[in-house]
Amino acid sequence: MVIKIFGSYTSADSPLVQLICERLEINSTIKFYLFERDANFLMPINDEIKMAIDEADYFMLFWSRNTEDRGWVTGEFDYALEREAQQREAGRKTNFIIIIRLDDTDLPIDLRRHRHLNYKPEVLNRLRAFLEKGAGNTGPLINTPSPLRSTAQDIMSPNIIFCYPDDTLEHAYFIMDSRGIRHLLVLDRKDETVQGFLSKRDILKRMVPPVDSNITIPPEEADKMGKIPVKDIMTPRRSLIRAKQNTPLLEVLEKLVRKPIIDGVFRRISAVPVIEDHKAFGIISYIDIFKYIEGNGLIPSNLTAESLVPANQQLINVLPQDTLETCRFKMDSAGVRHIFVIDDNQHFVGMVDDLTVLHLMNDQIDLEIGEMKVKNFMQQAENLRWIRNTTLLDEIVQIFLQSRNITALPVVDLESKTAIGIVSYVDVLNAFYNHWSSQ
Incomplete structure (x- = not known):
């Protein structure tokens, strides 16, 4: 034939x-x-x-x-x-x-x-x-990877980029920034066994001043925080959520979307190291999963931003004239990382993230800082990357891949100009997990 x-x-x-x-x-x-x-x-x-x-x-x-x-x-x-x-x-x-x-x-x-x-x-x-x-049948034409058969080895970044426990946060941050990555394995200097894991967020919480604010960390404080050794803030090996090379993709997804208990606390993780016998074989971050799924044409169709917003997501708002203390209280009470800023007409005008609040509330900077107005440190809507409620999942994945410092996107209804929620990388991973685990 x-x-x-x-x-x-x-x-x-x-x-x-x-x-x-x-x-x-x-x-x-x-x-x-x-x-x-x-x-x-x-x-x-x-x-x-x-x-x-x-x-x-x-x-x-x-x-x-x-x-x-x-x-x-x-x-x-x-x-x-x-x-x-x-x-x-x-x-x-x-x-x-x-x-x-x-x-x-x-x-x-x-x-x-x-x-x-x-x-x-x-x-x-x-x-x-x-x-x-x-030809003429219903089978696959090309050996296209299947999410149900894929393993950690298919997805992981095999390039082992690392630092040592006694390296400083300043040095670890430089490695991440220069290599365009958000995670580092921490290896022993002698035998290169895995000692821990460090994320960019771990460092940002301690040494980087807030963006778009009038506050700067004094040079002596920045220098002091930058000299903290990695071993003081890394996630130690005993607490690592890890995978093996043959761990199924669905299991890796589950580790990323379900908050595991680490040292007695529920914690969100954004990457899973691939480790066997204390030796590192790679890292799987949400970016690696997005690249693998997008590159192989595996993104589920017809899912929109509105459908990705979790049903139980709390929509927490502040006004531009509210204070930093009000902003902090609302975020802590709701346990959220982002808070919307709306005007008197309920229109979306900006957003504040928890790292900015964390740095601004540092008593070593200014004891009166709690009275600072939100309008003075919020990120303006026109400077934010946001998406429409009708934006499709494949476009959302592209935004995360192109702008790797973005981990969450405000979702805005253009007709009403109101914010209806936030889609984070975790929500996208959860959509993938739910789609394939039901097959």
Whole structure:
């Protein structure tokens, strides 16, 4: 049986596309239909192209930096979507569309839910085998990772970036900042066994002054806090929530979304070290999970920001004219890390986070600081990254991946201009966990 594949591409990528197709066709039953039409890019797709797509077993889109502004590729893809939808309505579970990334250009959000593969010469044999095996049936076309089969080893960052117990917080912060990471393993200087774990938040709670405020930590105080040894604030090995290399992804997700008891206290964690026999093999942060799920097109569709806001989330507000002490009291009473600032019309105008409050309330800075007005230290709404109540989950994941210092996003109803909640990285992880654990 001949396996017919319609190839959609731009003329700029023609040499590479031709090479890929020729290699896939060698000693196989695969046959490509390639139709180059750059000279007539304004015309809609004609009946010949529609017929070729209708008769194809697969539609293969070759994506690169040359593709996005090519209207005829969009037309072919839209028609392929219609074909795929018709097959689903007929009761056939289909993997009709496959996307081959020819370079490192990001796929648009609406393409990421389809099967996609990064082109490397060594993957062609595997791709050919799956195309031949999957033609005409309901099986997977490509060896696409499954959340239900994935393990810590598939997801973790294997690069072991670490510090030592006697290093200073200042040095640990420099390592994190220069490497663009939020977590460090703490290793013994002699045998490199794991001694503990340190997060950027652990350091920020102690030595970094608040953002967008009129208060600065005196140089002598900053220097004193920066000299604190890592071992004084790290999570020690005995208290670590950890994984092994073969720990299932769902179990890792559960560790991140369920507050574990650490030293008798419920604590939220944002990363899980992968450790066996006291030796470090990697770290799994929420960013690693987002990258893995997004990169493999595994994000559940049709979930919006509003649906991600926890049903029991308390919406705590202050006014710009309220005091820092009022802000602190409300946050402590509700046990929240963020508080909304609203005006007299209930409109969302800003936000305050717990780290800012923590630093401002430091008695060593100013005994009268509790009377400071919220408007003097809040983050203004126009300077915040926030999302609409209708924003889709895949776009939310992209924001967290692009802005890694952001761990929570205000959700705003544009019609009423009111804040309806906060979506944190934990809420997104929880959506993934609930979606896959129910399968």
